Amino acid sequence: MRIAHVTDVYLPRLGGVELQVRDLAGRQAAAGHAPIVVTATPGFLSGNPPIPVVRVGGAGVGPYRAVRDQDLCRVLREQRAEAVHAHVSAFSPLAWSAARLAGAHGVPTVVSVHSMWHDVIPIMRWYARRRGAARWPVEWAAVSTAAAAAVRDALDGTPVAVLPNGIDPAAWLTPPAPRDGPPTVVSVMRMVRRKRPRPLLHALFALHRAHPGRFRAVLVGDGPLLPRLRSDVAAAGLNSGIRLTGALPRHDIRALLAGADLYVAPAHRESFGIAALEARCAGLPVVARSGSGVADFVEHGVDGWLVGSDTELVSTVSGLLAAPGLLAEVARHNRAVVPRLHWDIVLTAAAARYAAAARLQSAPVRV
Missing domain, CATH: 3.40.50.2000 (Glycogen Phosphorylase B;)
Structure with a gap:
């Protein structure tokens, strides 16, 4: 045709x-x-x-x-x-x-x-x-x-x-990288307002203030908000544990996901969430907003967690960082069960x- x-x-x-x-x-x-x-x-x-x-x-x-x-x-x-x-x-x-x-x-x-x-x-x-x-x-x-x-x-x-x-799930399921240091939280998005990178960044700042050194965070992506976000990180100091990489090729994102422990998708108006699906296929537990397209492939409490607000997002991530066994259990499930969106x-x-x-x-x- x-x-x-x-x-x-x-x-x-x-x-x-x-x-x-x-x-x-x-x-x-x-x-x-x-x-x-x-x-x-x-x-x-x-x-x-x-x-x-x-x-x-x-x-x-x-x-x-x-x-x-x-x-x-x-x-x-x-x-x-x-x-x-x-x-x-x-x-x-x-x-x-x-x-x-x-x-x-x-x-x-x-x-x-x-x-x-x-x-x-x-x-x-x-x-x-x-x-x-x-x-x-x-x-x-x-x-x-x-x-x-x-x-x-x-x-x-x-x-x-x-x-x-x-998506091709097999292309994202790579052997997990050795863990060294505190757990790593990852998010991949275009740095534009509707993806909500700045609320996520400030939620991570709040987590860091409450639990310094308890986690690292990597935000991947380019866009008009990136300079402002980098200024926010610089103002927070080198000990914030948060890194902004800018845009990365797919093979670098795969490597990053292989060494991470949790993926966060902050947008409440996410029509689908392909980056979250890639992370889910890589085996990462996903925290995302309820009512978004991510709910089509993340079942609450099974593949990850769906939250209704930024406050709930912070409390959920905080609880998960204190429960590495629960994170590992969901990660094992996600690595074993392929999403039906191939x-x-x-x-x-x-x-x-x-x-x-x-x-x-x-x-x-x-x-």
């Missing part, structure tokens, strides 16, 4: 949507499909990218570019798209247009929502009603149960399936969504 993945954001820009679209398209190509990526993100990929990329649009800001309907239709027609998979966050003009146009022209279309709409439901509901999105002949999906609930609300009850992100499951779920989208079209034709 010729699948056109339409996404406003894509490589070389780095982010969760960009990497998931690349990985999904790559897995589909390995399974015998012919995926392409259509994006408004400018730039180029060095070497010979395995998945063809068509970059569209004119003037714009960042990865967002103005694209006329007729130009987008022409691209989908020239690429002989047999299915369109539109990847939407909230503000995703290219993906929204692709979903509207492809569905109207009889192309089986799936819309995957990759973000949490809870805080913007009134805006998204207004936009969806203005566009008549709930009546489009497309199949709606979101990356987690929590994310799907908000999309369903914004679309006035339209059915929304769960089409999760994928790529075979995701590819099967995607195929089911494409089939459902095809059934919505009475007479499928290409754009």
Whole structure:
């Protein structure tokens, strides 16, 4: 099948949507499909990218570019798209247009929502009603149960399936590194406000003040908040036990997880939590916010712990640092039990969504 993945954001820009679209398209190509990526993100990929990329649009800001309907239709027609998979966050003009146009022209279309709409439901509901999105002949999906609930609300009850992100669990399960010194707490995220790195950092400061030398912490990731976070760490002094690494390649993150004892995901509006899933696959117990997408693969008290507030997060982490036996027990479980979000499951779920989208079209034709 010729699948056109339409996404406003894509490589070389780095982010969760960009990497998931690349990985999904790559897995589909390995399974015998012919995926392409259509994006408004400018730039180029060095070497010979395995998945063809068509970059569209004119003037714009960042990865967002103005694209006329007729130009987008022409691209989908020239690429002989047999299915369109539109990847939407909230503000995703290219993906929204692709979903509207492809569905109207009889192309089986799936819309995957990759973000949490809870805080913007009134805006998204207004936009969806203005566009008549709930009546489009497309199949709606979101990356987690929590994310799907908000999309369903914004679309006035339209059915929304769960089409999760994928992972190769075996790639993250490496032999545990020898432990030397106090336990290590890890978190990996983009250093932006919605990921909440600063509340996490100040929670770690509070833990350190209450229990100096009891743990070490490593925060991985880059983003606009990183300079401010580094200033906070510098002000706290060299004995805080907290290190900010900036961005790291995947193999370095795997090595870090292999030597860590606990993973913390502080965002309460986390639509999925791929970094937390990678840590879970590496065997780490995970502490995350309840009501986030992490709850789809972390069962409270089994794979980790789900907390309802920053205060509860601090108290939970404090209790776990005092209970190394409990941490080790959950780590043994996580290393032995593989989460059911590996790529075979995701590819099967995607195929089911494409089939459902095809059934919505009475007479499928290409754009």
